[in-house]
Amino acid sequence: MQILYGFVLAILIVYLAYRAHSLDKSGAVAATVVGTIIFGIGGLEWSILLLTFFITSSGLSRAFKRRKVGLNEKFSKGNERDAGQVFGNGGLATFFAALHAFYPESILPWVGFAASLAAVNADTWATELGVLNPTPPRMITDLRKRVEKGTSGGISLFGTFASLLGSAVIALPAILLSPAGKFSTSTFLLIAGAGLAGSLFDSLLGATVQAMYYCPRDQKETEKHPLHTCGTETIHIRGWKWLNNDWVNFACGAFGGLVALVGIL
Ligand SMILES: [Zn+2]
Numbered sequence: 001m002q003i004l005y006g007f008v009l010a011i012l013i014v015y016l017a018y019r020a021h022s023l024d025k026s027g028a029v030a031a032t033v034v035g036t037i038i039f040g041i042g043g044l045e046w047s048i049l050l051l052t053f054f055i056t057s058s059g060l061s062r063a064f065k066r067r068k069v070g071l072n073e074k075f076s077k078g079n080e081r082d083a084g085q086v087f088g089n090g091g092l093a094t095f096f097a098a099l100h101a102f103y104p105e106s107i108l109p110w111v112g113f114a115a116s117l118a119a120v121n122a123d124t125w126a127t128e129l130g131v132l133n134p135t136p137p138r139m140i141t142d143l144r145k146r147v148e149k150g151t152s153g154g155i156s157l158f159g160t161f162a163s164l165l166g167s168a169v170i171a172l173p174a175i176l177l178s179p180a181g182k183f184s185t186s187t188f189l190l191i192a193g194a195g196l197a198g199s200l201f202d203s204l205l206g207a208t209v210q211a212m213y214y215c216p217r218d219q220k221e222t223e224k225h226p227l228h229t230c231g232t233e234t235i236h237i238r239g240w241k242w243l244n245n246d247w248v249n250f251a252c253g254a255f256g257g258l259v260a261l262v263g264i265l
Pocket residue numbers: 215216217218219228229230231232
């Protein structure tokens with residue numbers, strides 16, 4: 001029965017997000033699947049965590065839309081999240097919710113769920129708020145090297161702080177609503193730290209093995225493929241071709257979840 005409530009809640013929220021242009025059609029279908037499983041299996045506590053992620057991250061994207069117009073071509077997608085982005089950000093969280101159905105007594109699915117959401121939230125916050133850093137970011141693999149804002153693998157003090165804040169925004173309700181029922185500062189720090197670690201791992205992949213392309217017309221590096229925003233076909237210049245932004249987001253959540261699970265054992 002709870003699955004049915006989960007489905008109704010998911011449809012309602014997805015409809016609003018679709019109307020607000022936070023999701024495209026494929027993203028709406030994917031988010032309905034993710035929402036139904038997480039709301040339906042997890043119930044209230046899991047729903048609150050997922051919604052905290054969804055509302056704050058799409059809210060930030062919206063708030064900084066204009067500021068980023070010039071940078072947008074660097075990012076592979078606009079503000080409407082498609083199915084790849086939804087599964088990249090929420091696929092692992094959905095897996096942990098499903099795991100909870102099989103092991104309802106275990107705290108581990110909750111910790112993995114919270115930490116993977118903390119990681120993708122940290123990453124989104126860093127991306128959206130990092131552009132406010134007054135100076136250009138530095139490459140995570142070579143901190144002496146300055147790169148253009150929006151470059152994959154670029155980090156800044158402000159962006160890292162935003163990342164920690166985005167992680168903490170998930171970690172706090174995660175321990176307050178924890179099914180284990182006890183408030184613990186160390187678990188809060190563990191989940192918040194795991195989220196930050198996931199987000200830094202995301203930057204590391206962006207600097208090293210993530211697929212990067214080049215637009216010959218604009219003479220710019222981009223994540224966009226096969227076509228750049230200008231309509232020109234982009235050329236692969238480095239990284240693993242299959243490792244697009246969606247898989248990097250997935251890896252970000254997986255790394256965060258892993259760090260928290262190892263830390264709690
Ligand atoms: Zn171009």
